[in-house]
Amino acid sequence: MARMEIISGVERRRRWSKEAKLATLAEADQSGVRIGDVARAMTFYPAQIRLWRKTLSHFDVSATFLPVHLVNEVSLGQIPAAGRAPAPIKIPLLNGRRVKVPADIERKMLSSLIACLEST
Template sequence: MARMEIISGVERRRRWSKEAKLAILAEADERGVRISDVARRHDIFPAQIRLWRKTLSRFDAPASFLPVHLVDEVGLGQTPAVPATPVLIKILLRNGRCLKVPADIERKTLSSLIACVEAA
């Protein structure tokens, strides 16, 4: 005979204490244990265990500090010169040829260039 569960009334969201969450996480972290088996035993979804693992590990991580070096005010606001890579535009012409030109090319130069390549 199959087991049947009848739920009457409004289903409520369960609240888990931090200790209960940590106990379930410890059980899921044991070697050779599958998360889906632990979730099934506690009647929760495996994604819930993964979410608890993610959120609780974020709060239990020890604080870390990075070294700070003071610099002169002269160097502030100045960024090192980084060579910018030019932005190229690819234009496919009617005769099947392709033309790659910089994005900041002048309109007059571009039109004469296209006319020369199409005529060739």
């Protein structure tokens, strides 16, 4: 007997955790496995797996965090000699983008900028 599912209300958008997405991607990346078969088993379209691949390609499960020590703002007397400005800082964001900011940017402005860029 075939299985039948009756949806009586408005179907809502499903939310998947990063762990579930990564597990699905790992299953789809196995040799000999077709994306369509994995998608059908999870009851969504193959395009969803392709989208997750694109958006989660920067996400590394084995990533580790390094300790960070915040220091007080640098005073004008501590700027390097010869009138050179400090080298800009490149910061990789969680959504795969990178932002390049001056080394003397204020912490409050930097945190607002990063929050804004990661939300889009």
